[in-house]
Amino acid sequence: MSGEKEITRAVTPEDLGDMLLEPPRAAVATVREGRAEAVPVEFRYESGRYFVRAAAGLEAGARAALLIDDGCYHAELRGISVRGHLAAPDGPPEGLEGFLEVVPERMSAWHYGAMRKRDDAGPR
Amino acid sequence: MLDLADPRIDRFISRCMVVRVATVSASGLPHMTPLWFVRSGGDFYMNTRTASPGARDIAANGDVVLLFEKERGRSTRALRIRGRATFSPGEQFSPGILARFALKYYLNPGGAGDVVRNLRTVPARLLYYRERAGEAGAIQVTPETAELIPLSAGD
Numbered sequence: 564m565s566g567e568k569e570i571t572r573a574v575t576p577e578d579l580g581d582m583l584l585e586p587p588r589a590a591v592a593t594v595r596e597g598r599a600e601a602v603p604v605e606f607r608y609e610s611g612r613y614f615v616r617a618a619a620g621l622e623a624g625a626r627a628a629l630l631i632d633d634g635c636y637h638a639e640l641r642g643i644s645v646r647g648h649l650a651a652p653d654g655p656p657e658g659l660e661g662f663l664e665v666v667p668e669r670m671s672a673w674h675y676g677a678m679r680k681r682d683d684a685g686p687r
Numbered sequence: 688m689l690d691l692a693d694p695r696i697d698r699f700i701s702r703c704m705v706v707r708v709a710t711v712s713a714s715g716l717p718h719m720t721p722l723w724f725v726r727s728g729g730d731f732y733m734n735t736r737t738a739s740p741g742a743r744d745i746a747a748n749g750d751v752v753l754l755f756e757k758e759r760g761r762s763t764r765a766l767r768i769r770g771r772a773t774f775s776p777g778e779q780f781s782p783g784i785l786a787r788f789a790l791k792y793y794l795n796p797g798g799a800g801d802v803v804r805n806l807r808t809v810p811a812r813l814l815y816y817r818e819r820a821g822e823a824g825a826i827q828v829t830p831e832t833a834e835l836i837p838l839s840a841g842d
Contacts, residue, residue, distance in 0.1 A: 568818045568819070569818060570814050570815040570818060572815065588707075588758075590707050590765075591719075592709035592710070592718060592719040592752070594711050594715055594717045597711065597715065597748075598750050599710055599711045599717065599769075600709065600752060601707065601719065601752040601754045602767075603754065603765045603836070603837075604839075605840065616839070616840055617840065618836065618837040618839060618840045626716055626717055627717060628716075628717045628718045628719045629719075630707060630719040632705065632707070632721045634705070635758050635797065636792060636798050637798075637801055637802070637812070638808060640705075644719070646716070646717075676805060676808065678808050678812055678815055679811055
């Protein structure tokens with residue numbers, strides 16, 4: 564079989580816009596003293612920016628992996644991964660006091676219910 | 688911290704379908720992956736591609752955090768379990784573990800209904816996994832600590 568796979572589950576974060584506005588579940592992974600850490604977070608998407616707040620365990624400057632995901636069964640499974648670092652936002656948007664911004668460096672999104680051939684138009 | 692034998696752990700997990708697995712790469716970067724899981728003999732079992740960041744991270748550093756939130760039922764808490772993970776490329780689960788996965792994710796009204804509602808995607812799904820045959824492996828996580836934590840700052 565060739566290296567390029569014919570079927571993909573990849574979508575864009577914008578394809579999952581409903582999850583950005585009403586995230587079913589969101590969590591952030593960080594690293595502390597070489598060990599994995601993870602906390603559930605409140606997530607807000609504002610003007611193309613990603614904001615998170617947790618009860619504890621998040622610090623500005625830390626490398627972070629934000630995961631927003633949804634679904635239980637196969638075709639329902641979808642998610643957005645934002646990897647980057649946490650930053651204290653300059654002048655946070657109204658209502659987001661106490662939130663940190665996830666500044667993205669790498670992003671990916673997937674939807675198992677939107678599996679299709681790579682040359683198809685995209686999620687229906 | 689909860690005692691690992693605390694029945695609240697099993698009760699909580701029984702309402703969960705997806706676990707979020709936090710890992711650390713060989714270069715010290717965090718990653719988080721949502722995976723289906725089953726529990727057997729106290730350990731957690733998951734399946735992922737050998738080339739996935741999570742699998743590579745576990746191969747380099749077995750320290751993981753498992754984060755559970757109830758998809759069924761309301762809760763103001765998440766269950767966080769820290770543990771040691773191993774990744775075995777190409778390993779097949781035992782028949783008992785496979786049966787647990789089948790019962791949990793397919794052989795029930797929710798799982799079967801998901802397949803029926805999405806019959807048009809079955810050919811693509813079958814091809815997707817056939818294209819990736821032999822590229823998956825088994826994750827096994829042995830818990831070390833468990834705790835219930837607030838879902839948000841307001842909880």
